[in-house]
Amino acid sequence: MLKSCMTLDEFTIQQLRLFPGGTGELSRLLRDLGLAAKRINAEINKAGLQNILGTTGDVNIQGEEVKQLDRFANDQMIAVFRSGMSCAGV
Helix, strand or coil: CCCCCCCHHHHHHHHHCCCCCCCCHHHHHHHHHHHHHHHHHHHHHCHHHHCCCCEEEEECCCCCEEEHHHHHHHHHHHHHHHHCCCCCCC
C-alpha cells in the first residue's frame, strides 16, 4: 500500500486555513526552513563531488570537530533566514 505524503508547504497551507486570524508569520518561517533544507540536501547529495567532506579544522562549543557540511548547513540556514522576513534574529 502506498502511503500518501504531503509537502511542508501543503501542510502549512492546510493548517493555516484552520486559523483564519493567523498572520502567516510562522508559515513564512517554515517555508524559509524548508528552502534551507532543500539547499542543504542538494549539497549533501553531491558532497563527494564538491570535495566538502571532512573537517574544517575548527572545534565547536561541545568540543567536537566542525565538519565542512556542518558549516555549509549553518551558512545556508543563516543566509535563508536573513533574506526572509520572518526571523527576528539569528
